[in-house]
Amino acid sequence: MPESIRNWRLTDKGIRKNTKARAAVELYAATQMLKKRKRLMGKVGEIERNKKRRIGARQFPYIALLPYFIIYLTFSAFPLIATVGISMTDWTIGADINFVGLKNFLTLFTDKRFLTSLTNIFLFVIVIVPVEILLGLIIASMLTNKKMVGKNVFRVINFLPYLLIPAAAGVIFGQFFGRQTGIINRVLMSLGMLKKPIFWTGQGVPARIMTILIVLWKYCGYTSLFFIAGITNIDTSIYEAADLDGITPVQKMFKITLPLLKPVMKFVGLTTTINTFQLFDELVMLFSTTNGGVKVGGPQNSVLTPIWLMYDTAFSNVPRYGYAAAIAVATFIVISLVSFVVGKITGKEE
Amino acid sequence: MEKKKTGSIHKGRVPMLIVMLLISAVALFPFYSMLMMGTYKTSDLYSSVKLLPGNYLMENLKRVLATPIFTFYRNSLVVAICSSLACVLVSSLAGYALSKFRFKGRNLVSNFILITMMVPSQLGIVAYVLQMRKMGMTDTLLPLILPFAASAFGVFWIRSFTDGAVPYEVIESARIDGAGEFEIFWKIVMPFIRPACITLLLLAFLWSWNDFLYPLVLINKNELYTIPLGIRQMSGAYSNDTAAQILGLSLSTLPILLLFIAFNKNMIEGLTSSSVKG
Numbered sequence: 001m002p003e004s005i006r007n008w009r010l011t012d013k014g015i016r017k018n019t020k021a022r023a024a025v026e027l028y029a030a031t032q033m034l035k036k037r038k039r040l041m042g043k044v045g046e047i048e049r050n051k052k053r054r055i056g057a058r059q060f061p062y063i064a065l066l067p068y069f070i071i072y073l074t075f076s077a078f079p080l081i082a083t084v085g086i087s088m089t090d091w092t093i094g095a096d097i098n099f100v101g102l103k104n105f106l107t108l109f110t111d112k113r114f115l116t117s118l119t120n121i122f123l124f125v126i127v128i129v130p131v132e133i134l135l136g137l138i139i140a141s142m143l144t145n146k147k148m149v150g151k152n153v154f155r156v157i158n159f160l161p162y163l164l165i166p167a168a169a170g171v172i173f174g175q176f177f178g179r180q181t182g183i184i185n186r187v188l189m190s191l192g193m194l195k196k197p198i199f200w201t202g203q204g205v206p207a208r209i210m211t212i213l214i215v216l217w218k219y220c221g222y223t224s225l226f227f228i229a230g231i232t233n234i235d236t237s238i239y240e241a242a243d244l245d246g247i248t249p250v251q252k253m254f255k256i257t258l259p260l261l262k263p264v265m266k267f268v269g270l271t272t273t274i275n276t277f278q279l280f281d282e283l284v285m286l287f288s289t290t291n292g293g294v295k296v297g298g299p300q301n302s303v304l305t306p307i308w309l310m311y312d313t314a315f316s317n318v319p320r321y322g323y324a325a326a327i328a329v330a331t332f333i334v335i336s337l338v339s340f341v342v343g344k345i346t347g348k349e350e
Numbered sequence: 351m352e353k354k355k356t357g358s359i360h361k362g363r364v365p366m367l368i369v370m371l372l373i374s375a376v377a378l379f380p381f382y383s384m385l386m387m388g389t390y391k392t393s394d395l396y397s398s399v400k401l402l403p404g405n406y407l408m409e410n411l412k413r414v415l416a417t418p419i420f421t422f423y424r425n426s427l428v429v430a431i432c433s434s435l436a437c438v439l440v441s442s443l444a445g446y447a448l449s450k451f452r453f454k455g456r457n458l459v460s461n462f463i464l465i466t467m468m469v470p471s472q473l474g475i476v477a478y479v480l481q482m483r484k485m486g487m488t489d490t491l492l493p494l495i496l497p498f499a500a501s502a503f504g505v506f507w508i509r510s511f512t513d514g515a516v517p518y519e520v521i522e523s524a525r526i527d528g529a530g531e532f533e534i535f536w537k538i539v540m541p542f543i544r545p546a547c548i549t550l551l552l553l554a555f556l557w558s559w560n561d562f563l564y565p566l567v568l569i570n571k572n573e574l575y576t577i578p579l580g581i582r583q584m585s586g587a588y589s590n591d592t593a594a595q596i597l598g599l600s601l602s603t604l605p606i607l608l609l610f611i612a613f614n615k616n617m618i619e620g621l622t623s624s625s626v627k628g
Contacts, residue, residue: 055530055531055532056531057451057525057531058453059531060447060451060531060532061447061448061451061453061456062447062453064443064444064446064447064535065443065444065447065448065459067439067440067443067444067500068440068441068443068444068463068500068505069500071440071496071499071500072466072500075478075481075496075497075500076466076471076474076478076497076500077466078477078481079474079475079476079477079478079481080469080473080474080477082474082477082480082481083473083474083476083477086476086477086480139370139373142366142369142370143370145366147363147366148363148366148367148370149363149367152614154370154374155614155618156610156611156614157374157377157378158373158374158377159610159614160377160378160381160607160610161377161380163556163560163603163606163607163610164380164381164603165559165560165562165577165578165581165599165602165603165606166560166562166578167560167562167578167581167582168384168578168581168599168602168603169380171581171585171595171596171599172380172383172384172596172599173380175383175387175592175596176380176383180396181395181396183383183399186399187399217376217377217380220377221377225618225621226621228621229618229621270468271503274468274470277470278470278472280472280562280563281560281562281563281578284562284582285581285582285585288582288585307470307472307473307563310473310475310476311475311563311566311567314475314476314479314567315479315566315567321476321480324476325476325477328473328474328475328476329473331473332469332473339468
């Protein structure tokens with residue numbers, strides 16, 4: 001017992017006689033001693049910590065997030081916000097900049113090209129994304145099957161299309177879909193399925209089909225990779241338990257694998273949708289003409305995408321930054337609305 | 351695809367293999383065709399479908415080398431290396447912070463980054479270009495690197511990997527031993543998340559190498575063209591030599607193909623050992 005308390009106890013006769021009170025006072029004194037000791041130790045520890053490093057666990061996360069946010073806010077967020085501002089002007093090169101409010105948006109509302117670009121991109125997304133997911137699942141299920149040989153080789157091979165430079169893909173597939181000399185037409189005609197060569201790059205519907213096929217070619221291996229990872233992560237014990245109950249392979253697929261892959265499907269669906277929205281590179285090369293120009297939007301604007309339109313508006317002969325910015329903002333709003341609605345619908349299904 | 355559960359192994363195997371071979375053939379054919387077409391003389395190119403190599407490879411090669419293709423290579427390489435390194439560095443710092451630290455505003459930050467992931471960054475390109483012009487950075491390679499450095503995907507990728515791969519006890523014991531926070535990050539956490547970092551490095555490199563839109567609007571000087579711009583330059587309007595041009599395409603794509611084939615195992619490791627949920 002600390003000396004001070006002992007001394008005090010011996011001298012105070014009144015409390016010495018009342019043991020209950022004495023115990024209470026002793027307890028109080030002891031706790032005070034402990035608190036003081038703890039405070040001193042804490043101070044020592046803090047001094048030690050401050051001596052060894054300046055950045056504690058408390059400050060680190062903020063510092064670690066700083067690079068990301070500095071770069072993002074300055075070079076991504078700021079331009080996005082500025083785009084909104086620019087969209088409300090009539091900024092064209094060489095002329096004065098005037099604030100025009102929502103006039104650009106009103107014009108957009110009736111701009112046939114813009115509306116066509118929206119229709120096109122939604123058409124592409126609606127067709128491409130589900131097919132991509134389906135084919136990805138099929139390929140993944142084959143490549144995670146015990147009976148398959150050469151899984152690793154096939155996996156790599158199927159991923160390669162994703163790596164092809166989109167601009168290069170545009171040139172190569174332009175060759176394949178050439179009217180007279182392209183492989184596709186030649187094969188189809190020699191198989192008797194075609195009497196006249198299809199003018200893929202010159203007519204609306206074939207151009208769309210061509211675009212869809214090219215995008216599918218590019219992404220199916222990519223999606224399959226994510227599904228392979230997802231399937232591999234599923235605990236085999238689940239299948240073993242189901243085997244004990246004696247289920248068919250079909251049931252296995254639908255009742256176990258697919259439900260467990262739902263998060264992966266969501267992720268893949270989201271990323272491929274965003275990717276498809278950004279369709280641009282291949283199209284520019286597919287539809288560039290021999291005199292150096294580009295048939296923007298393809299035949300009758302059948303493959304015009306919002307980004308392509310925005311690029312053409314802002315960076316062609318007569319750059320119209322204000323209007324281009326309005327296209328960007330309007331596209332973003334439409335995409336967000338649709339995502340919101342789709343999200344609500346799929347959320348309800350669950 | 352499995353026809354019968356009972357029955358010899360071979361019965362189920364063959365049809366699946368055939369399907370897979372067909373799919374692989376479709377995947378590979380454009381590449382193969384690209385390689386083949388580059389070995390012919392342009393005037394012979396359209397006479398028939400090319401399935402076997404021709405004899406014009408050297409000549410086409412000479413013509414390709416006459417273009418500034420090595421300049422394009424150099425530019426693309428510089429941009430891609432810087433982009434991917436910056437992306438991994440920034441993303442791993444941010445991902446680690448979000449994963450292993452509880453701090454005020456953590457959820458806010460996380461949701462913010464998640465939302466930005468859904469916004470295609472190309473929507474801000476008009477303002478970005480104007481911003482770069484104002485800052486005098488057009489016709490330099492720097493603006494090509496910046497969009498890839500702050501990648502929301504990268505942050506979440508590293509974060510979900512760190513969630514699973516780095517045990518908190520290791521970090522705690524390092525702290526008790528008196529290690530500094532950055533020391534912990536470099537010497538302890540990074541080795542644990544190596545597979546994810548390698549995968550991210552490869553992906554960021556790929557996206558940067560293949561990117562077309564940003565260089566298209568930001569670079570006008572021919573000496574600073576990246577490979578995709580070089581492809582555009584070599585094509586259609588600027589040259590009638592289709593075969594040589596296609597050989598150029600093959601050369602442009604080959605590095606990426608080789609890179610990914612070489613690191614294929616690492617990529618799969620990175621993908622399968624994390625929770626791929628997004």
